[in-house]
Amino acid sequence: MARLLQAPPKFNPSEWNIANKMQCASTESQKSRSERTIAESQRLLDEVEKTTRKTQSDINKKIEQRREEIKFWKQELDNKLEQIVRETEVLLSFKTRLEKSLESCEEPLIIAQKCLLNRQRRAGIDLVHDEVEQELVKEVEVLQGVIALLGRTLEQTNEQISFVSPEDWIDFSNINVEKAEKQKNNSLALRALIDGILSQTANDMRKQCEVVNVAFRSRVKEVKDAKHKLQTLLAMVMDEIASQEKNVAALKKAIADKEGPVKVAQTRLEARNHRPSVELCYDTVQYKLISEVQEITKNIQRLKDTLAQAETELKGLSRRQLSLEEEIQVKENTLYVDEVLCMQMRESVYIKNF
Numbered sequence: 001m002a003r004l005l006q007a008p009p010k011f012n013p014s015e016w017n018i019a020n021k022m023q024c025a026s027t028e029s030q031k032s033r034s035e036r037t038i039a040e041s042q043r044l045l046d047e048v049e050k051t052t053r054k055t056q057s058d059i060n061k062k063i064e065q066r067r068e069e070i071k072f073w074k075q076e077l078d079n080k081l082e083q084i085v086r087e088t089e090v091l092l093s094f095k096t097r098l099e100k101s102l103e104s105c106e107e108p109l110i111i112a113q114k115c116l117l118n119r120q121r122r123a124g125i126d127l128v129h130d131e132v133e134q135e136l137v138k139e140v141e142v143l144q145g146v147i148a149l150l151g152r153t154l155e156q157t158n159e160q161i162s163f164v165s166p167e168d169w170i171d172f173s174n175i176n177v178e179k180a181e182k183q184k185n186n187s188l189a190l191r192a193l194i195d196g197i198l199s200q201t202a203n204d205m206r207k208q209c210e211v212v213n214v215a216f217r218s219r220v221k222e223v224k225d226a227k228h229k230l231q232t233l234l235a236m237v238m239d240e241i242a243s244q245e246k247n248v249a250a251l252k253k254a255i256a257d258k259e260g261p262v263k264v265a266q267t268r269l270e271a272r273n274h275r276p277s278v279e280l281c282y283d284t285v286q287y288k289l290i291s292e293v294q295e296i297t298k299n300i301q302r303l304k305d306t307l308a309q310a311e312t313e314l315k316g317l318s319r320r321q322l323s324l325e326e327e328i329q330v331k332e333n334t335l336y337v338d339e340v341l342c343m344q345m346r347e348s349v350y351i352k353n354f
Helices: 013-104 106-121 131-163 174-272 284-346
Strands: none
Touching: 013 106, 013 131, 013 174, 106 131, 106 174, 106 284, 131 174, 174 284
8 A cells, every 4th residue: 555655756857858859859750741741642632633634534535525426326327227217118119019010910821821721612723823822822931930030029129128127227336337328229229120120021021912912813813814715615615506506407307308309219219110011121210210319318328427427516515515614613713712702801901010
C-alpha cells in the first residue's frame, strides 16, 4: 500500500527541454509530411480530373462518332430495306404474272390435244398426217416447253423472294447492305428475265396458234374444194348413169323390135321349104330371105353385145357413184372434225400478255 502512494519520478529541466524539442521536431516533421501528402494529393486530384475529363471527352467523341456511324448504317439499311420491300412487292407481282401465264397455257394445251384426238375420227384416205396434224403436234410441244420454262422461272422467282425477305436485314452491317444491294440487283435482273420470257413465250404461243389456225383454214378449204370436185363428179356420174340407163333401155327395145322381123323372115324361109318339085330352088328371093335372116341375127347379136357392154358400164358407173358418195361422206366427216369440232373450239384460245 505504501508503494501505491509513492510519488511519480521527477525529470530535470534538460530532459524537459529535450522532450519539448523532440515534440516540436516530430510535429514539424509530421506537418511537413502531411503538407507534402496534401500537395501530392492535390496534384493527383488535378491530374486524375484532367485525365478523367480527357478520357471522358475522348470517349464521348468516340461514342458520338460511333453513334453517327450507326445512324449512317441504319439509314443505309433503312433505305435498302425500303428498296428491298418495294422490290419484293414488284417481284411478287411478277410472280403473279408468271402464275397467270402458266395457268393460261393449260386451256390451249388441252384444246390442241383434243384437236389431235378429234382428228383421229377422220375416216379413210382423209386420216392423213397433214400439215394441220404436224403443226398441232408442234403446238403441243411449244406449249409443253413454255409450261416447263415458266415453271422453272416461277421456282427461281420463289427462291429469289426468299432471299430478299425483310427479316433477313434485322442486323445492321455493311455486309447486309452489300448483300441487299446484290439481291436487289439479282431481283432486277430476274424481273428483266421474266419480262423477256413472258413476252417471248406469249409471242411463240401466239405465232404457233396462228400457224395452226392458218393450216386448219387451208386444210378446210382443200377439203371443201375436194368435196366440191367430188360432188361435181358425182353429178356427172349421175347424168351418165341416166344416159346409160336410157341407152340400155333403147338397146333392149331395139333387140325386142328385131324379134318380129327375124321371125317373119324365118317363117317365110320355112314356108318356102314346102314348095313342090323344081320350085324348091335357091332363087333370088331365097337368097334375099337367107341374107335378111343372117343380117337381122347378126344385128341382134351386135345389139346384145353392145347391151352387155352398156350394162357393164352401168354397173361401173353405179360403183363409181357409191365410191363418190362414200368419199363425199368422208370429206363431210373431215369438215365436221376440222371446222366444227376443232376450229370452233380453238376460237376460245386467246394468248394474252401477262
